[in-house]
Amino acid sequence: MIRLKHLFMVIAAAVFLAASPVRAATPGDTFVIAKDIADIITMDPAEVFELTTGEIIANIYDRIMMFEPEDLKTLVGGVAESWEISADGKTITFAIRPGLKFHSGNPVRAEDVAWSLQRVVKLNKTPAFIVTQFGWDADNVDELVKATDDGHVQVTITEEFSPGLVLNAMSAGVASVVDKVLVMQHEKDGDLGYDWLKSNSAGSGAFSLKTWKANEIVTLEANAGYRHGAPGMNRVILRHVSEPSAQRLLLEKNDIDMARNLTPDQIKGIMGNAEIVVDGYPKGTVVYMAANGSHPILGKPEVVQALRHLVDYKGMADSFLAGQFVVHQAFWPGGLWAALEETPYSLEVDKAKSLLESAGHGDGFKVTIHTLTNSPFPEIAQSVQATLAQGGISADIVTLEGKTLWPKYRAREHDIILARWSPDYVDPHSNADAFAHNPDNRLEAKLTGVLAWRNAWADPASNELAVTARNELDLGMREKQYVELQKMLQTTGPYVIMFQQNEQVARRKNVAGFVSGSNFDLVFYRNVTK
Amino acid sequence: MAESTATGRQTTGSARAPSSFVVSLLGVAASLALTFIGLTAITFAIGRVMPADPVLAIVGDRAPQDVYDQVYQQLGLDKPIYVQYLRYLGQLSKGDLGVSIMTARPVMDDILRFFPATLELATIATLLGVLVGIPMGVFAAVNQGRWPDHVVRIVGLIGYSVPVFWLGMVALLIFYAKLGWVAGPGRLDVYYDGIVDPVSGVLLIDAAMVGEWDIFKNAASHLVLPASILGTFTLAYIARMTRSFMLDQLNQEYILTARVKGASEHAVIWRHAFRNVLVQLITIIGLTYASLLEGSVLTETVFAWPGIGQYITNSLFNNDMNAVLGGTIVVGVCFVGINMLSDLLYRLADPRVR
Numbered sequence: 001m002i003r004l005k006h007l008f009m010v011i012a013a014a015v016f017l018a019a020s021p022v023r024a025a026t027p028g029d030t031f032v033i034a035k036d037i038a039d040i041i042t043m044d045p046a047e048v049f050e051l052t053t054g055e056i057i058a059n060i061y062d063r064i065m066m067f068e069p070e071d072l073k074t075l076v077g078g079v080a081e082s083w084e085i086s087a088d089g090k091t092i093t094f095a096i097r098p099g100l101k102f103h104s105g106n107p108v109r110a111e112d113v114a115w116s117l118q119r120v121v122k123l124n125k126t127p128a129f130i131v132t133q134f135g136w137d138a139d140n141v142d143e144l145v146k147a148t149d150d151g152h153v154q155v156t157i158t159e160e161f162s163p164g165l166v167l168n169a170m171s172a173g174v175a176s177v178v179d180k181v182l183v184m185q186h187e188k189d190g191d192l193g194y195d196w197l198k199s200n201s202a203g204s205g206a207f208s209l210k211t212w213k214a215n216e217i218v219t220l221e222a223n224a225g226y227r228h229g230a231p232g233m234n235r236v237i238l239r240h241v242s243e244p245s246a247q248r249l250l251l252e253k254n255d256i257d258m259a260r261n262l263t264p265d266q267i268k269g270i271m272g273n274a275e276i277v278v279d280g281y282p283k284g285t286v287v288y289m290a291a292n293g294s295h296p297i298l299g300k301p302e303v304v305q306a307l308r309h310l311v312d313y314k315g316m317a318d319s320f321l322a323g324q325f326v327v328h329q330a331f332w333p334g335g336l337w338a339a340l341e342e343t344p345y346s347l348e349v350d351k352a353k354s355l356l357e358s359a360g361h362g363d364g365f366k367v368t369i370h371t372l373t374n375s376p377f378p379e380i381a382q383s384v385q386a387t388l389a390q391g392g393i394s395a396d397i398v399t400l401e402g403k404t405l406w407p408k409y410r411a412r413e414h415d416i417i418l419a420r421w422s423p424d425y426v427d428p429h430s431n432a433d434a435f436a437h438n439p440d441n442r443l444e445a446k447l448t449g450v451l452a453w454r455n456a457w458a459d460p461a462s463n464e465l466a467v468t469a470r471n472e473l474d475l476g477m478r479e480k481q482y483v484e485l486q487k488m489l490q491t492t493g494p495y496v497i498m499f500q501q502n503e504q505v506a507r508r509k510n511v512a513g514f515v516s517g518s519n520f521d522l523v524f525y526r527n528v529t530k
Numbered sequence: 531m532a533e534s535t536a537t538g539r540q541t542t543g544s545a546r547a548p549s550s551f552v553v554s555l556l557g558v559a560a561s562l563a564l565t566f567i568g569l570t571a572i573t574f575a576i577g578r579v580m581p582a583d584p585v586l587a588i589v590g591d592r593a594p595q596d597v598y599d600q601v602y603q604q605l606g607l608d609k610p611i612y613v614q615y616l617r618y619l620g621q622l623s624k625g626d627l628g629v630s631i632m633t634a635r636p637v638m639d640d641i642l643r644f645f646p647a648t649l650e651l652a653t654i655a656t657l658l659g660v661l662v663g664i665p666m667g668v669f670a671a672v673n674q675g676r677w678p679d680h681v682v683r684i685v686g687l688i689g690y691s692v693p694v695f696w697l698g699m700v701a702l703l704i705f706y707a708k709l710g711w712v713a714g715p716g717r718l719d720v721y722y723d724g725i726v727d728p729v730s731g732v733l734l735i736d737a738a739m740v741g742e743w744d745i746f747k748n749a750a751s752h753l754v755l756p757a758s759i760l761g762t763f764t765l766a767y768i769a770r771m772t773r774s775f776m777l778d779q780l781n782q783e784y785i786l787t788a789r790v791k792g793a794s795e796h797a798v799i800w801r802h803a804f805r806n807v808l809v810q811l812i813t814i815i816g817l818t819y820a821s822l823l824e825g826s827v828l829t830e831t832v833f834a835w836p837g838i839g840q841y842i843t844n845s846l847f848n849n850d851m852n853a854v855l856g857g858t859i860v861v862g863v864c865f866v867g868i869n870m871l872s873d874l875l876y877r878l879a880d881p882r883v884r
Contacts, residue, residue: 214633
């Protein structure tokens with residue numbers, strides 16, 4: 001009993017001590033972001049495919065080609081200083097910037113650049129398709145991607161791809177330049193350093209990875225010798241705060257500099273705070289519905305066309321989606337090169353009804369809408385359910401976690417799916433390849449990564465145009481072809497494309513220079529000051 | 531006759547003592563082994579019936595089929611489930627819990643990192659519950675039907691029925707956001723993160739060991755709210771149980787006898803009645819502590835507390851079976867350990883068991 005008393009006194013003292021006023025404000029040289037970072041599973045640029053890590057590796061690794069925060073629209077050389085395209089458009093020779101150094105102090109050599117791409121192909125993780133589509137595989141990549149001398153890397157493609165597309169792909173995460181010498185010091189059983197690079201970094205970018213504690217914190221440290229000069233902050237911290245209201249409190253108390261996952265309600269509530277600024281950044285994520293083509297009714301083009309008229313796009317964008325999503329009805333996000341900004345569809349029940357009648361389903365039918373559990377998907381599904389009912393279609397809604405929903409979708413087990421898609425790299429081909437190009441519609445072809453295949457839809461005209469645009473050498477022609485392809489998919493195909501995301505980020509007033517571009521990995525910390 | 535029986539009993543008792551000790555030890559070991567085999571088998575089976583796809587957790591939803599198939603085989607999912615299970619048990623017997631998908635680290639390392647955060651929280655919450663809850667319960671029982679009893683009942687009801695999630699948010703709003711008395715979500719302010727090397731993983735201990743009192747203060751400040759919230763819940767439960775146990779005892783005849791014999795009220799309550807309540811209370815406290823050690827997902831979420839509850843839940847959502855199994859085993863060990871500890875404490879508290 002006496003011991004308990006002592007313990008009690010110790011606790012009381014601790015509570016009293018702790019209860020003294022707490023200092024607010026984050027350290028002056030550190031940029032602190034609150035974000036849900038539970039999606040992180042790896043830091044290896046050959047494997048990274050998640051939103052949070054896409055952004056993190058963009059700040060750790062310089063890529064062969066890059067979009068820089070100063071001008072997000074223009075593709076420029078990253079590690080490459082210049083490049084030359086062969087007459088047939090199949091070989092690109094990159095000249096590597098001289099004098100660059102990795103965080104380790106090792107020089108950035110042409111060999112590192114070539115090896116980084118070879119490594120991606122040999123490891124063959126999810127994002128590898130971005131470069132393996134050029135015809136590279138584990139056997140030929142050493143020949144097709146190689147350092148010709150100390151300062152030059154030559155890449156050759158075997159497929160008929162436009163060199164513009166190849167250059168764009170060289171700005172994707174898989175084109176991150178990795179420090180071969182450092183990584184190979186940590187190689188185990190020929191794994192090309194895969195095990196080690198999962199939780200370490202070996203880049204030449206603005207920051208290096210100091211710590212990653214899963215579900216807790218990621219700390220990045222500034223690279224003072226970065227080629228654009230030292231970053232504004234010595235340190236960037238991403239703190240895992242999964243609860244949005246906790247993020248809001250932390251921001252209001254100045255314990256963090258930026259909150260990334262606030263809900264529309266919280267954004268509204270925080271607007272009146274003079275110390276906090278909310279910025280909107282158009283993102284590349286589009287929200288779409290798709291109808292399974294193997295469904296006896298949904299497989300009919302008139303029915304899908306009717307669906308397009310049975311969505312209250314504007315009503316949603318003006319109410320519960322306000323600020324977070326804007327109406328967008330083409331597969332390539334607005335604001336980017338070759339975007340189609342026209343929005344021809346609105347809620348027109350009569351048109352939809354006559355279309356359904358001509359398809360022989362005037363008295364309606366029953367379907368299931370599968371969607372994700374997280375906001376705003378259930379809300380969108382409910383709105384769609386209500387407007388479908390006006391057209392006589394009775395829809396059940398089933399919400400599932402992504403890990404449960406995707407296997408169904410990949411196995412074509414849905415009626416209507418309501419989901420999202422964002423480009424893997426900044427080239428329209430990234431989305432066209434998923435939405436418009438399905439070379440083999442047979443079930444056993446298992447093109448499970450392709451949206452058109454998942455929806456059991458293949459169209460020769462769409463396939464052909466997707467390939468033509470992909471291979472087109474002339475930039476102006478290419479742009480026209482992609483716009484045409486998007487127009488085509490507004491009236492054919494299984495999709496009802498609805499919205500484009502606008503990311504709302506709340507920051508303390510004194511924070512400046514944060515840049516978030518349209519693609520998920522175009523987020524830059526290096527110009528941040530406060 | 532009576533004497534001979536007594537002697538007989540004595541003899542058998544002493545003769546049986548060493549062997550019965552061994553037998554009971556074996557019994558404990560066997561039941562432990564069975565418990566864990568059952569635990570892992572059930573968790574394993576549940577993991578396999580869940581529709582979530584562990585492969586997609588690794589490769590993402592757009593992976594081409596060849597990448598998917600490659601990982602499917604790496605995870606050994608192409609083998610029959612019993613082969614997978616036996617393989618897992620084999621690794622487990624070597625102390626290898628496997629590698630987590632979500633954190634890309636050995637599950638054992640993860641648990642060693644997440645568990646201390648929960649341990650810190652659970653221990654303080656339980657202490658709070660015991661140190662405040664028991665006196666409250668006793669006080670209520672003694673004053674049955676009068677206002678102190680009602681106050682305790684209301685506090686108990688609030689603590690037990692108000693959702694922890696909501697209570698946590700409100701507490702943060704008042705004591706952190708408005709009054710600024712305590713620190714907010716997380717275990718430490720960013721100022722202090724990464725300064726103290728984790729030795730025990732319990733920040734208060736680690737900071738105290740190296741004499742970093744600023745960090746100790748900050749960590750304690752971060753602990754106040756989540757520990758109080760969890761503590762309120764524990765306190766409410768323990769107070770309610772103490773009250774009803776005490777009432778049971780206070781209505782017994784031996785209490786009347788004690789009073790008639792002229793024992794002071796203090797002695798009646800604490801020496802007579804409370805002593806008899808102690809054994810039951812130990813059970814309750816042990817179980818409460820064990821359940822807190824599983825981690826409280828809601829509290830951990832509100833307070834951004836990197837504990838074992840969030841870890842297991844997150845792993846479950848992603849069908850990260852190694853992490854789920856590892857977490858389950860740790861929780862199982864806690865439960866069994868604390869139960870054994872309770873058993874030991876019975877012997878101290880209850881003369882009949884001695």
